[in-house]
Amino acid sequence: MDNQDKKSILISFGGNLRQLRLAKGLTQEQLANELGVEISQISRIERGVINTSITTLYAISKALEIDVSEFFVFDAN
Amino acid sequence: MDNQDKKSILISFGGNLRQLRLAKGLTQEQLANELGVEISQISRIERGVINTSITTLYAISKALEIDVSEFFVFDAN
Numbered sequence: 102m103d104n105q106d107k108k109s110i111l112i113s114f115g116g117n118l119r120q121l122r123l124a125k126g127l128t129q130e131q132l133a134n135e136l137g138v139e140i141s142q143i144s145r146i147e148r149g150v151i152n153t154s155i156t157t158l159y160a161i162s163k164a165l166e167i168d169v170s171e172f173f174v175f176d177a178n
Numbered sequence: 179m180d181n182q183d184k185k186s187i188l189i190s191f192g193g194n195l196r197q198l199r200l201a202k203g204l205t206q207e208q209l210a211n212e213l214g215v216e217i218s219q220i221s222r223i224e225r226g227v228i229n230t231s232i233t234t235l236y237a238i239s240k241a242l243e244i245d246v247s248e249f250f251v252f253d254a255n
Contacts (some may be wrong), residue, residue: 102214107233114232137179154229155191156184159250170247173236 112149113175118161119147121172125165135164189226190252195238196224198249202242212241 102110122132129147133140136157145151162169179187199209206224210217213234222228239246 102233102237110233110236152231152233154231155235155249156179156187156229158232158235159187160179162250168247169250170245172232173239173246 107152108149110175111152114172115147115149117172117174121165121167122147125167127165132161132164136160184229185226187252188229191249192224192226194249194251198242198244199224202244204242209238209241213237 122129127135129143130140133143136143138157142151142153146153146157158169158172162172199206204212206220207217210220213220215234219228219230223230223234235246235249239249
């Protein structure tokens with residue numbers, strides 16, 4: 102997996118997170134508060150700027166009550 | 179999520195990875211080669227020593243042909 106692949110995965114992942122968070126009616130601030138992280142961290146994950154950890158992924162999936170696999174459903178380009 | 183929770187998640191995640199990798203008949207070295215990472219990184223993930231990234235998780239799930247959610251199936255303690 103090269104850096105371009107990683108960037109593309111992070112952007113798709115972040116877009117999925119944003120969509121699923123909004124579908125649950127949560128603001129970035131509300132999700133950040135539930136996780137106990139800074140709102141800027143949620144923003145950076147959703148913009149694909151940071152490659153978050155599996156424990157943060159797990160915490161997000163619990164907070165949104167969404168299976169972790171849903172964040173990795175990417176459209177074929 | 180406190181540090182104890184994180185540690186517990188990482189250990190369970192790592193145990194699942196080891197089990198699923200072995201079920202696919204792959205050594206740590208073979209998986210490391212498929213991912214283009216050091217064998218020590220696979221070992222550290224399986225021992226719950228490092229909190230790996232979502233792009234590495236995604237690459238592992240593709241290499242093992244296993245849904246990402248399977249790594250997060252934890253027994254209730």
